[in-house]
Amino acid sequence: MAFIKVTTRVLLTGGALMLALTMPTAQGQESQTQKRLIVCSTTQVADFARQVVGDRWRVACVLAPGQDPHLYEVKTGDAKLVAQADLCLENGWHLEGNDWMRKLAKDAGKPIFSCLEGVTPLKLTEEGADVLDPHAWFSPKNAAVYVTNIEKAVSSLDVEHAAEYQARTALYRAQLRTLHLWIVRECNRLPIKQRQLVTSHDAFNYFCREYGFTAASPAGWSTGQEAGGGVTPQRRRAAVESIRKFGVKSIFVETSVNPKLIRQIAADAGVQIGGQLYSDSMGEAGSAGESYLGMMRENVLTIVQGLK
Amino acid sequence: MRPLLALALALIVLGSVQAYMSFVDGLPKYQSVVPVETQATGQFRLELTLSQDAQPDAFEAISLLVTLPRQGDRVIIRSEEVISCADPIIIDSLAGFVAGDNELFIQVGVGDVGFGDVGSAADVPRPAAIRIRLYRDQQVLVEETLWAAPGEPIQGKVVIPVPESPQQDEARDHEH
Numbered sequence: 001m002a003f004i005k006v007t008t009r010v011l012l013t014g015g016a017l018m019l020a021l022t023m024p025t026a027q028g029q030e031s032q033t034q035k036r037l038i039v040c041s042t043t044q045v046a047d048f049a050r051q052v053v054g055d056r057w058r059v060a061c062v063l064a065p066g067q068d069p070h071l072y073e074v075k076t077g078d079a080k081l082v083a084q085a086d087l088c089l090e091n092g093w094h095l096e097g098n099d100w101m102r103k104l105a106k107d108a109g110k111p112i113f114s115c116l117e118g119v120t121p122l123k124l125t126e127e128g129a130d131v132l133d134p135h136a137w138f139s140p141k142n143a144a145v146y147v148t149n150i151e152k153a154v155s156s157l158d159v160e161h162a163a164e165y166q167a168r169t170a171l172y173r174a175q176l177r178t179l180h181l182w183i184v185r186e187c188n189r190l191p192i193k194q195r196q197l198v199t200s201h202d203a204f205n206y207f208c209r210e211y212g213f214t215a216a217s218p219a220g221w222s223t224g225q226e227a228g229g230g231v232t233p234q235r236r237r238a239a240v241e242s243i244r245k246f247g248v249k250s251i252f253v254e255t256s257v258n259p260k261l262i263r264q265i266a267a268d269a270g271v272q273i274g275g276q277l278y279s280d281s282m283g284e285a286g287s288a289g290e291s292y293l294g295m296m297r298e299n300v301l302t303i304v305q306g307l308k
Numbered sequence: 309m310r311p312l313l314a315l316a317l318a319l320i321v322l323g324s325v326q327a328y329m330s331f332v333d334g335l336p337k338y339q340s341v342v343p344v345e346t347q348a349t350g351q352f353r354l355e356l357t358l359s360q361d362a363q364p365d366a367f368e369a370i371s372l373l374v375t376l377p378r379q380g381d382r383v384i385i386r387s388e389e390v391i392s393c394a395d396p397i398i399i400d401s402l403a404g405f406v407a408g409d410n411e412l413f414i415q416v417g418v419g420d421v422g423f424g425d426v427g428s429a430a431d432v433p434r435p436a437a438i439r440i441r442l443y444r445d446q447q448v449l450v451e452e453t454l455w456a457a458p459g460e461p462i463q464g465k466v467v468i469p470v471p472e473s474p475q476q477d478e479a480r481d482h483e484h
Contacts, residue, residue, distance in 0.1 A: 178460075192425045
């Protein structure tokens with residue numbers, strides 16, 4: 001009898017203790033499921049979004065590191081993810097092949113913003129087709145526009161915390177300025193005549209314009225089959241001629257594009273592969289290129305080292 | 309016997325807690341002292357001299373910003389236009405200074421830095437500077453220069469100790 005009483009007391013005390021420990025602790029902390037969700041198309045846009053919203057929103061990305069936005073085919077899980085979103089963000093200007101992100105958002109009835117609002121585009125004329133080069137993030141000045149657009153989109157949906165988003169955006173823009181100045185100093189170590197950048201596809205025009213490089217690539221602005229995109233014999237020939245004419249030391253592969261073609265061109269032109277660049281996608285978590293700042297830093301170091 | 313013992317123990321514990329709470333309630337309460345700010349007397353004039361034109365850049369729309377951080381970050385000047393360095397910027401009858409330490413926060417944009425060729429003049433942008441002079445009743449109260457790293461905007465705080473009256477300014481000056 002005494003044993004039953006003691007056991008009962010112990011169980012009741014223990015149960016009360018467990019209940020106290022498992023009850024929600026700090027009030028005011030939002031649980032993960034209560035936070036609003038931003039779904040982004042590309043890894044760069046997702047990184048920018050995280051810089052703006054901090055821990056106040058969840059940020060998800062449809063593309064995984066290393067995936068090509070031009071060629072991406074939507075999966076069932078993507079529609080489910082977008083269905084949970086409070087806000088969708090895309091790069092825009094058809095970087096997302098066939099506008100897959102916009103279609104996902106529209107089908108789910110979710111608001112979608114393009115990060116390119118207000119960016120001055122580079123116009124490409126390829127085989128009679130005029131296209132806007134969507135790879136604008138390769139200039140940190142344009143990246144500043146991206147984060148400003150994201151801040152405006154988020155603040156419009158969460159006015160209460162607008163000042164907080166603006167403060168983070170101001171800090172990140174200062175970091176982008178520091179990055180830009182660093183890139184200027186690094187690239188200025190290369191004579192302009194040596195600044196010939198040959199890559200797998202025509203993604204680096206904004207970078208080239210900003211830092212005094214000339215771009216050449218065997219594939220157009222898109223790795224897909226859109227007008228002006230893809231590999232053509234003329235582009236391949238022009239890339240090889242450019243390498244020989246300017247005595248280019250190195251050409252570069254990209255993390256999100258099949259390196260086979262660029263390796264063939266390197267062999268044809270008798271040049272080395274200078275390294276791998278992050279282009280349409282950032283790096284895996286834990287890699288040097290897992291963030292936009294890291295991606296740009298590593299790209300510049302690889303390019304300058306490869307062309308010196 | 310045991311229930312009586314348990315009851316006695318409970319009374320002792322509860323009694324001790326009650327006694328402690330009474331003791332704490334009886335202690336003198338902490339009086340927080342709110343410092344009383346005295347407005348500084350006199351006519352204040354701010355003079356800013358730029359080493360190069362103030363202009364916004366791609367990362368920040370502001371060319372010139374001057375605020376008083378300790379007065380709720382009150383804005384004295386905020387511009388998004390290009391401001392020539394040819395003439396000093398003068399702000400007369402500046403109000404808001406208190407007796408004691410004040411602060412001015414200053415931010416000056418230097419425009420965009422572009423690329424250059426190796427060894428060219430564009431290779432290394434000049435560091436920018438701004439000289440800040442604060443006058444009280446036409447006497448220089450504070451003079452300081454803020455510098456920036458090459459290509460970076462100028463950003464910094466100037467601490468301005470303001471005696472309560474201009475007579476105290478003179479007394480301080482005569483001590484030097």
